[in-house]
Amino acid sequence: MAENTRTVTCEAPVNIAVIKYWGKSNEELIIPLNDSISVTLSTEHLRARTTIRSNSGSREITFSLDGKEEVLTKRFLRAVELCRAEAKRQNTSTAEELAQGLSIVSENNFPTAAGLASSAAGFACLVTALKHYYRITGDVSGIVRQGSGSACRSVFGGFVRWLKGTAPDGSDSIAQQVKPASHWPEMRVLILVVSDHKKETSSTHGMKTTAETSRLLKYRADVLVPQRCAEMTAAITAKNFAEFAEITMRDSNQFHAVCLDTYPPIFYLNSVSQAIIEMVHIYNQYKGTPTVAYSFDAGPNAFLFTLEDNVNEVAGLISATFSEMIDFRGLPLQPIRTEASLA
Ligand code: PMV
Numbered sequence: 001m002a003e004n005t006r007t008v009t010c011e012a013p014v015n016i017a018v019i020k021y022w023g024k025s026n027e028e029l030i031i032p033l034n035d036s037i038s039v040t041l042s043t044e045h046l047r048a049r050t051t052i053r054s055n056s057g058s059r060e061i062t063f064s065l066d067g068k069e070e071v072l073t074k075r076f077l078r079a080v081e082l083c084r085a086e087a088k089r090q091n092t093s094t095a096e097e098l099a100q101g102l103s104i105v106s107e108n109n110f111p112t113a114a115g116l117a118s119s120a121a122g123f124a125c126l127v128t129a130l131k132h133y134y135r136i137t138g139d140v141s142g143i144v145r146q147g148s149g150s151a152c153r154s155v156f157g158g159f160v161r162w163l164k165g166t167a168p169d170g171s172d173s174i175a176q177q178v179k180p181a182s183h184w185p186e187m188r189v190l191i192l193v194v195s196d197h198k199k200e201t202s203s204t205h206g207m208k209t210t211a212e213t214s215r216l217l218k219y220r221a222d223v224l225v226p227q228r229c230a231e232m233t234a235a236i237t238a239k240n241f242a243e244f245a246e247i248t249m250r251d252s253n254q255f256h257a258v259c260l261d262t263y264p265p266i267f268y269l270n271s272v273s274q275a276i277i278e279m280v281h282i283y284n285q286y287k288g289t290p291t292v293a294y295s296f297d298a299g300p301n302a303f304l305f306t307l308e309d310n311v312n313e314v315a316g317l318i319s320a321t322f323s324e325m326i327d328f329r330g331l332p333l334q335p336i337r338t339e340a341s342l343a
Contacts, residue, residue, distance in 0.1 A: 012125035014046040018248040020255040023211040029170040033221040048121035055101030079147040087134035123147035124154035141175035192302040213263040245293035252295040
């Protein structure tokens with residue numbers, strides 16, 4: 001981060017949930033129905049970058065994303081307001097600074113809104129940049145959460161848990177690091193971009209419809225996820241990849257099952273995603289133990305977790321399997337878009 005009193009630039013990474021967040025108990029404050037756990041990637045391959053400059057002589061806030069001027073959303077403005085309020089509370093900026101307009105310029109080095117957690121990196125980056133711009137100290141994950149829920153997990157590196165909390169105002173719904181990346185440096189993520197088109201059902205709309213119509217979601221959030229979070233934390237702590245992989249795959253499948261249980265149903269996976277799932281199970285069977293795990297968010301792209309020793313074999317297998325598939329089914333799959341390590 002480069003900083004002077006007038007310009008701040010930050011970079012923030014993407015995080016991939018291995019226990020998924022899906023459904024809110026409070027729409028306005030973005031309080032989730034269940035805890036979730038994620039892995040933060042390094043900023044080397046997938047990252048948002050945001051620069052904030054003061055708009056001298058103006059009170060206006062402008063925002064551009066990937067070179068395009070954007071309309072300021074309610075959530076965006078709320079993030080700015082919450083940071084200003086916190087700076088005022090901590091007395092870290094002058095009244096003049098807090099009133100001054102801002103020019104905010106962001107760019108992602110990957111397709112926006114294609115199920116690659118771009119809003120997660122984007123909001124974590126925006127709020128972290130504002131934090132440094134207004135010289136706020138302490139944890140800002142609660143502010144990030146109110147911009148884009150899953151983004152609060154991108155505030156920390158390594159393995160991160162977002163607590164649903166118990167306070168009605170969401171004040172204890174914050175992110176906490178379970179373990180730093182250095183705890184399990186062999187962990188790797190391969191990202192298979194099946195489609196870089198903007199997703200059809202946004203996660204905000206999707207999870208609202210699921211919460212309103214799926215009975216399965218309640219059981220998942222109240223009973224299954226709490227058990228799973230405990231098991232996942234134990235697997236990460238013990239660096240037990242087989243356990244980590246099985247829980248990750250089961251949770252991804254269950255998330256897509258509640259999407260299917262939504263009425264009308266939501267389909268995020270396509271036939272290429274399904275072929276990837278089959279391939280991973282066949283490969284794991286051949287290896288005799290879970291060696292690769294898949295996870296899919298609100299889109300068809302696959303995140304494959306494996307340990308460093310297997311990266312080349314898995315990457316080779318994917319290229320071999322899916323180059324044929326492109327010819328056979330005519331589906332657009334760019335085999336390995338990027339290999340990312342943890343932050
Ligand atoms: O925070 P949102 O609104 O982008 O929702 C994210 C939802 C999932 O990516 C599907 C799951 C998760 O926990 O990241």
